[in-house]
Amino acid sequence: MTDTNSPSPSRRSLLGWGGAGLALGAAAAGGAVAMARTEDATEPAGSAIAFHGAHQAGIATPVQDRLHFAAFDVTTDDREAFVRLLKDWTEAARRMTAGHAVGEGAYGGLAEAPPDDTGEALGLKPSRLTLTIGFGPSLFEKFGLTDRRPEALVDLPKFAGDNLDKNRSGGDLCIQACADDPQVAVHAVRNLARIGFGKVVIRWSQLGFGKTSSTTPEAQTPRNLMGFKDGTRNIAGTETDRLKKFVWVDEKDEPAWMAGGSYLVARRIRMHIETWDRTSLQEQEDIFGRDKGEGAPVGKAKERDEPFLKAMKPDAHVRLAHPDSNHGATILRRGYSFTDGTDGLGRLDAGLFFLAYQRDVRKGFIPIQRSLAADALNEYIQHVGSALFAVPPGVRDKDDWWGRTLFSKEA
Amino acid sequence: MTDTNSPSPSRRSLLGWGGAGLALGAAAAGGAVAMARTEDATEPAGSAIAFHGAHQAGIATPVQDRLHFAAFDVTTDDREAFVRLLKDWTEAARRMTAGHAVGEGAYGGLAEAPPDDTGEALGLKPSRLTLTIGFGPSLFEKFGLTDRRPEALVDLPKFAGDNLDKNRSGGDLCIQACADDPQVAVHAVRNLARIGFGKVVIRWSQLGFGKTSSTTPEAQTPRNLMGFKDGTRNIAGTETDRLKKFVWVDEKDEPAWMAGGSYLVARRIRMHIETWDRTSLQEQEDIFGRDKGEGAPVGKAKERDEPFLKAMKPDAHVRLAHPDSNHGATILRRGYSFTDGTDGLGRLDAGLFFLAYQRDVRKGFIPIQRSLAADALNEYIQHVGSALFAVPPGVRDKDDWWGRTLFSKEA
Numbered sequence: 130m131t132d133t134n135s136p137s138p139s140r141r142s143l144l145g146w147g148g149a150g151l152a153l154g155a156a157a158a159g160g161a162v163a164m165a166r167t168e169d170a171t172e173p174a175g176s177a178i179a180f181h182g183a184h185q186a187g188i189a190t191p192v193q194d195r196l197h198f199a200a201f202d203v204t205t206d207d208r209e210a211f212v213r214l215l216k217d218w219t220e221a222a223r224r225m226t227a228g229h230a231v232g233e234g235a236y237g238g239l240a241e242a243p244p245d246d247t248g249e250a251l252g253l254k255p256s257r258l259t260l261t262i263g264f265g266p267s268l269f270e271k272f273g274l275t276d277r278r279p280e281a282l283v284d285l286p287k288f289a290g291d292n293l294d295k296n297r298s299g300g301d302l303c304i305q306a307c308a309d310d311p312q313v314a315v316h317a318v319r320n321l322a323r324i325g326f327g328k329v330v331i332r333w334s335q336l337g338f339g340k341t342s343s344t345t346p347e348a349q350t351p352r353n354l355m356g357f358k359d360g361t362r363n364i365a366g367t368e369t370d371r372l373k374k375f376v377w378v379d380e381k382d383e384p385a386w387m388a389g390g391s392y393l394v395a396r397r398i399r400m401h402i403e404t405w406d407r408t409s410l411q412e413q414e415d416i417f418g419r420d421k422g423e424g425a426p427v428g429k430a431k432e433r434d435e436p437f438l439k440a441m442k443p444d445a446h447v448r449l450a451h452p453d454s455n456h457g458a459t460i461l462r463r464g465y466s467f468t469d470g471t472d473g474l475g476r477l478d479a480g481l482f483f484l485a486y487q488r489d490v491r492k493g494f495i496p497i498q499r500s501l502a503a504d505a506l507n508e509y510i511q512h513v514g515s516a517l518f519a520v521p522p523g524v525r526d527k528d529d530w531w532g533r534t535l536f537s538k539e540a
Numbered sequence: 541m542t543d544t545n546s547p548s549p550s551r552r553s554l555l556g557w558g559g560a561g562l563a564l565g566a567a568a569a570g571g572a573v574a575m576a577r578t579e580d581a582t583e584p585a586g587s588a589i590a591f592h593g594a595h596q597a598g599i600a601t602p603v604q605d606r607l608h609f610a611a612f613d614v615t616t617d618d619r620e621a622f623v624r625l626l627k628d629w630t631e632a633a634r635r636m637t638a639g640h641a642v643g644e645g646a647y648g649g650l651a652e653a654p655p656d657d658t659g660e661a662l663g664l665k666p667s668r669l670t671l672t673i674g675f676g677p678s679l680f681e682k683f684g685l686t687d688r689r690p691e692a693l694v695d696l697p698k699f700a701g702d703n704l705d706k707n708r709s710g711g712d713l714c715i716q717a718c719a720d721d722p723q724v725a726v727h728a729v730r731n732l733a734r735i736g737f738g739k740v741v742i743r744w745s746q747l748g749f750g751k752t753s754s755t756t757p758e759a760q761t762p763r764n765l766m767g768f769k770d771g772t773r774n775i776a777g778t779e780t781d782r783l784k785k786f787v788w789v790d791e792k793d794e795p796a797w798m799a800g801g802s803y804l805v806a807r808r809i810r811m812h813i814e815t816w817d818r819t820s821l822q823e824q825e826d827i828f829g830r831d832k833g834e835g836a837p838v839g840k841a842k843e844r845d846e847p848f849l850k851a852m853k854p855d856a857h858v859r860l861a862h863p864d865s866n867h868g869a870t871i872l873r874r875g876y877s878f879t880d881g882t883d884g885l886g887r888l889d890a891g892l893f894f895l896a897y898q899r900d901v902r903k904g905f906i907p908i909q910r911s912l913a914a915d916a917l918n919e920y921i922q923h924v925g926s927a928l929f930a931v932p933p934g935v936r937d938k939d940d941w942w943g944r945t946l947f948s949k950e951a
Contacts, residue, residue: 195749197879240822247817248767248832249877252760296884311722311749315765315879319888323817330886336749336879338606338722349663354726356659406658406734411651421659466660468608468726468747469880473707475741477730 176309177255180226182523183389184377187259188461188486189366191345193307196337196465197314198395198482199322200265200300200516201329208272212536214328218262218321219530225313228255231320247323250316258308260317262531263393263518268301277535279384281392281489282519289502290511297397297514300332305393305484307463311336333514335397337465337482344461350424350432354400354466354479355509357417358424359446361432364461375459375493376486378522386534389522391486394460394494397467397514400480405509416505418445444505455500460485460493480510490517587720588666591637593934594800595788598670599872599897600777602756604718607748607876608725609806609893610733611676611711611927612740619683623947625739629673629732630941636724639666642731658734661727669719671728673942674804674929679712688946690795692803692900693930700913701922708808708925711743716804716895718874722747744925746808748876748893755872761835761843765811765877765890766920768828769835770857772843775872786870786904787897789933797945800933802897805871805905808878808925811891816920827916829856855916866911871896871904891921901928 178186205211221231232245269278304321306314315336322331341353346365350358364371373379378387405413414420418427418441426436426447441448452459463486468479487493501507521532589597616622632642643656680689715732717725726747733742752764757776761769775782784790789798816824825831829838829852837847837858852859863870874897879890898904912918932943 199882239820240825241820243818244767244821244824244832246767247765247813249763249765251763251767251833312877315749315877315890319813319817319890322888323814326814331882331888332886334882334888336747336881338726338747338749352660352662352723354658354660356655356657356662402658402730403734403737406730407654409650409652410655413655414651421655422662466723466726470747471610471742471745475743477733477742477745479726479730 176257177227178257178259180223180260180524181526181529183525184391184523185259185261185520186226186523187261187305187307188376188391188463188520189344189364189372190257190259190307191348191366192340192343192463193257193259194309194340195307195311195314196340196482196484197306197311197318197334198303198337198484199306199318199334200303200332200395201322201325202332203268203271203301203329205328206271208536210328211272212532214325215532215536216530217324219524221320221324222260222317222531223524223527225250225317225320226255226258226260228258231324247316247320250313253310253313253316256308256310256313258306258313258317260321261305261307261393261520263303263305263520264532264535265300265302265516265518267299271301272536274535277384277386279387279392279519281378281382281387281491282517283490283495285394285490285515285517286495288498288512290507291515292511292513293515294513297333297335299516300518302329303393303395303516303518311338335467335482335514336469337467339466341464341466341481342462344463353464353481354402354468355405355413355417356421357413357419358432359417359419360462360464361424364459371459372461375488376461378488382488387519387521388534391488391520392490392493393518393520394483394485394487394490395514395516395518396483396512398481398483399478399511399513401509401511402477402479408509415442416444416446416509418442418447442505444503446501446504446506449500449504450497455496458493458496460487460497486520587668588638589668589670591634591671591935592937592940594936595802595934596670596672596931597637597934598672598716598718599787599802599874599931600755600775600783601668601670601718602759602777603751603754603874604668604670605720605751606718606722606725607751607893607895608717608722608729608745609714609748609895610717610729610745611714611743611806612733612736613743614679614682614712614740616739617682619947621739622683623943625736626943626947627941628735630935632731632735633671633728633942634935634938636661636728636731637666637669637671639669642735658727658731661724664721664724667719667721667724669717669724669728671732672716672718672804672931674714674716674931675943675946676711676713676927676929678710682712683947685946688795688797690798690803690930692789692793692798692902693928694902694906696805696901696926696928697906699909699923701918702926703922703924704926705924708744708746710927711929713740714804714806714927714929722749746878746893746925747880748878750877752875752877752892753873755874764875764892765813765879766816766824766828767832768824768830769843770828770830771873771875772835775870782870783872786899787872789899793899798930798932799945802899802931803901803904804929804931805894805896805898805901806925806927806929807894807923809892809894810889810922810924812920812922813888813890819920826853827855827857827920829853829858853916855914857912857915857917860911860915861908866907869904869907871898871908897931 230246424432641657835843
């Protein structure tokens with residue numbers, strides 16, 4: 130480089146993100162670059178979501194536009210090495226959600242080493258990135274933690290119509306990356322996978338290109354790939370009482386290490402798009418129990434009008450999924466539409482990647498899904514992937530780390 | 541519905557898009573919904589790209605954020621039926637790019653019929669949607685058009701390192717859908733596929749989640765999944781002279797029906813992400829011939845500084861791809877990053893879906909790609925899909941249609 134000793138203004142602004150941690154000498158040594166995504170040296174762009182808190186971000190957080198979800202298997206049986214990974218991941222997640230790159234600000238200063246960060250999110254905004262970790266049932270076997278496995282972390286029963294692919298199901302742990310920019314979400318999962326090299330391996334992953342749920346009370350419910358709004362009365366991130374009742378594990382619940390956490394059900398639901406598209410409007414609306422244009426329940430005018438369930442057909446989706454049909458069972462939905470190209474028959478491999486959070490899956494997803502065995506929609510969908518994760522409480526401060534309440538002896 | 545005879549204000553605004561074409565009676569009949577994506581009844585939101593023009597939109601148009609690309613095979617041998625399809629597609633493309641739904645404004649008014657539009661883009665903005673059609677070499681066999689096949693529409697030679705999957709290659713025709721909202725792009729391809737039912741079938745398709753090229757002169761070049769900026773001196777949509785010289789087929793070129801068109805090369809390039817991520821910064825920068833942070837060519841300070849090719853290693857990517865190494869060969873790039881989940885070994889199935897437009901592929905992509913046989917980057921990438929399409933000129937007005945200059949006897 131010609132001018133490493135007198136960086137140009139744009140280069141200076143690129144280098145100027147972190148102040149304290151940054152060795153300008155590394156830049157002068159050539160080849161080093163700084164890793165800030167923001168122009169402003171002192172304050173990241175406004176669109177960063179706080180990483181620290183009593184609960185993990187990415188649950189009650191207003192739903193971002195895009196998703197990259199990854200399930201991992203743990204390949205080490207060294208508990209200390211795994212705990213070290215959880216701490217390294219936490220630090221990387223703290224940086225990436227703030228809009229910074231992984232690592233100490235420059236590429237470690239060493240041109241001879243691989244860069245700490247893969248670089249494709251350089252120059253992009255924080256984009257409301259959230260990273261949420263969950264632990265699957267199989268993790269508890271690996272490290273002699275079976276006595277700490279929550280009773281609520283059941284093995285999900287087989288549901289009517291399930292056609293699960295084991296290569297799209299399960300996993301020792303998961304990372305849910307949500308962001309308004311897909312490149313930021315993909316970058317985050319890739320860098321966590323890279324940090325975990327030799328200790329974890331991605332079992333399966335799923336990109337979601339369009340959110341199908343809102344956790345913002347005044348927002349329009351986004352449409353799924355059937356063209357319908359669904360899940361209108363989703364729990365909003367501002368509804369403290371409903372979150373406490375239906376989403377967050379309480380201090381009085383067992384086990385104590387899960388207090389402030391939640392349980393996540395992930396289901397890959399393939400839609401038979403081409404068949405659906407040949408179905409009459411009347412039948413489509415009967416099946417959902419809503420009109421297609423406005424999203425109003427049968428007999429009502431507006432999407433958010435209270436549904437009158439008995440006006441719907443007995444097998445209507447809204448009717449069967451409604452809390453009144455399930456002893457009040459209520460879940461927080463955060464699903465995304467996916468399209469993974471085309472299958473061998475020229476049909477879109479598309480559908481809904483369903484994500485739901487709840488305080489207890491035995492009082493949330495399981496009874497609702499059992500009720501949906503009668504759903505008229507089942508003719509047009511198929512569940513092809515499934516996983517359940519215990520989502521631990523939030524990382525409270527800069528010294529805390531993902532999973533501490535489970536793995537730390539003091540907890 | 542309770543109030544179809546006195547629509548509520550929000551419903552009225554939903555119904556009020558098209559004025560002339562809209563039968564309010566259909567709404568009163570129940571179940572019918574209007575198909576506007578914009579609040580304003582008279583003017584679509586500002587972010588619609590003009591569909592009519594001498595050239596198709598989606599080539600020189602400033603690159604949108606997201607892509608859904610589909611290659612189709614034609615399953616009918618009825619030329620008239622196929623021409624009818626091209627006309628139907630044109631009308632649907634005209635509507636969707638303007639932010640309207642497919643069909644006559646309501647769901648055909650008939651609750652007993654499938655809706656004209658699948659509905660998932662209802663309420664979304666036009667999102668700068670462009671739809672661009674191209675014709676593959678095999679199409680000319682199907683309808684006795686071999687005498688009209690352009691000489692420039694060659695069968696691409698095999699290049700060093702090619703590992704092409706025929707299920708991700710070729711196609712009788714293609715649709716490139718670009719938009720800032722992926723749901724709008726996916727909706728467009730899905731609805732065109734649906735209109736083509738029985739005449740065409742999707743052969744393969746590809747989603748791109750992040751653009752890797754810019755056709756806006758002042759814009760920063762976006763980064764690819766290797767974390768680098770590439771293709772800095774891309775042709776800008778405002779560079780009329782370079783577009784005329786390198787992209788648009790001229791009136792003096794053969795065949796006449798292609799005047800105003802272009803040729804599109806599509807290549808699915810898988811990146812060996814995990815291997816790349818373990819490569820030193822110095823080696824990465826040597827391979828590209830740029831620094832990673834700023835994107836400046838070797839020995840220079842800024843991305844857009846003129847590269848000094850002899851300062852780079854002989855096998856550096858920038859050096860080998862540069863027009864000066866290829867007798868001036870220049871192409872317009874519009875590629876997108878893709879991530880299609882994970883392969884069976886836990887590696888990201890990710891890379892670059894390369895899209896390049898040029899006036900003559902024999903003077904554009906082919907010599908450049910031959911030159912890249914020596915590219916140091918080849919250790920980290922593999923071309924796994926390939927297709928070439930003749931992209932006809934633009935649709936000039938409301939009576940014109942995609943492919944008229946090829947199929948119409950008057951042309």
